[in-house]
Amino acid sequence: MIFIVPCILAILVIYVLGAFYNMGGDTLGLDCDIFTVNLNNFINPISVDHSGRVSLFLKPLQAHFGAYEGRCYLGLGLIISLIYIVFYNIYSYIKHHDKKSYISLHPMRFFILLVCIVLFILSLGLTVRLGETSAVTKIWYPMFIIKILSIYRCLGRFIWPVYYMIFLYVIKKYKEIMKSKINFIICITLLVLINILDHSGMLIDYHKYYVSDFKYESLLTDPIWDKIKKNKNHIMLMDDMTIDDVLIDNCLKIGKDLIKNGNTLNKFYLARYPEETINKNTIEVEKGLLNSHLDDNMICIYKENRENDIFTQFEENFDVYYANGYIIVCNKGYL
Numbered sequence: 285m286i287f288i289v290p291c292i293l294a295i296l297v298i299y300v301l302g303a304f305y306n307m308g309g310d311t312l313g314l315d316c317d318i319f320t321v322n323l324n325n326f327i328n329p330i331s332v333d334h335s336g337r338v339s340l341f342l343k344p345l346q347a348h349f350g351a352y353e354g355r356c357y358l359g360l361g362l363i364i365s366l367i368y369i370v371f372y373n374i375y376s377y378i379k380h381h382d383k384k385s386y387i388s389l390h391p392m393r394f395f396i397l398l399v400c401i402v403l404f405i406l407s408l409g410l411t412v413r414l415g416e417t418s419a420v421t422k423i424w425y426p427m428f429i430i431k432i433l434s435i436y437r438c439l440g441r442f443i444w445p446v447y448y449m450i451f452l453y454v455i456k457k458y459k460e461i462m463k464s465k466i467n468f469i470i471c472i473t474l475l476v477l478i479n480i481l482d483h484s485g486m487l488i489d490y491h492k493y494y495v496s497d498f499k500y501e502s503l504l505t506d507p508i509w510d511k512i513k514k515n516k517n518h519i520m521l522m523d524d525m526t527i528d529d530v531l532i533d534n535c536l537k538i539g540k541d542l543i544k545n546g547n548t549l550n551k552f553y554l555a556r557y558p559e560e561t562i563n564k565n566t567i568e569v570e571k572g573l574l575n576s577h578l579d580d581n582m583i584c585i586y587k588e589n590r591e592n593d594i595f596t597q598f599e600e601n602f603d604v605y606y607a608n609g610y611i612i613v614c615n616k617g618y619l
Contacts, residue, residue: 316430319438320409321354322347329357335489340482346416354407354440356447361478365454372461400446407443503537506607511619512583513545520550520569520584573613576601584613
């Protein structure tokens with residue numbers, strides 16, 4: 285009962301905050317099987333955003349696309365510690381036959397273990413994978429559970445509490461094994477130093493990235509953007525922002541500049557927006573353009589590398605400007 289009450293309260297708080305509204309959005313269940321944990325993630329130093337290297341000693345292993353969301357590489361120090369603890373437990377069990385030490389069902393210990401098992405299973409998504417393509421088995425969930433899981437989308441991140449619990453377990457186990465406080469401190473210090481050394485390449489790369497001077501330069505250098513900003517228009521970003529990272533980054537910068545000057549946007553990349561729902565309005569506006577109709581206060585912006593011939597048709601009925609790699613479409617004489 286002591287554990288059920290906090291869980292119910294947590295669910296109620298999440299419900300009040302709107303987490304269960306339109307559960308799953310337009311990508312119901314799809315991402316639950318992409319951004320997940322691979323069975324090798326604990327020993328797999330998958331590269332991170334601003335560094336191509338994570339481990340100084342171990343090479344990255346193959347993993348499915350999306351496994352990077354469940355980053356939980358333990359580090360060489362912790363991996364060595366876990367191997368040592370496993371062999372110590374086996375030796376201690378054989379020597380002392382102390383079954384009680386390993387089969388204890390203390391309520392708090394059992395609850396923590398149960399939570400870790402549940403979170404680990406959830407982090408695997410709908411398919412248990414080992415390596416790049418190997419699907420070990422499928423995990424079946426009722427549709428109601430999939431709806432709830434779709435809220436979180438990146439299920440691989442459920443592994444993080446388990447990841448931290450492994451650290452705490454190792455520290456606790458070392459304290460039990462080492463009878464002397466000095467020996468305990470030495471072991472933990474060595475563990476930390478080995479892990480820091482193992483991650484040193486990544487730490488250096490991140491340090492170089494964040495100490496470098498960042499100077500914000502607007503992408504919108506063409507004079508036409510000044511007219512757009514002054515008119516306080518509603519801007520329609522007509523291209524899909526999730527095509528690639530560069531396009532997402534450009535849309536972020538465009539959005540920052542335009543919103544700061546009082547314009548409004550049809551979509552703006554915050555996290556994982558319900559893409560299909562938001563794009564419906566974009567599709568309707570483009571249909572209007574093809575039928576020679578566009579609201580007076582609305583301006584449409586496309587990427588210039590879009591491969592189609594509709595812009596020739598737009599030029600017959602609208603003003604079309606080419607600026608900074610973008611195509612701007614608005615009503616005749618509006619700007």
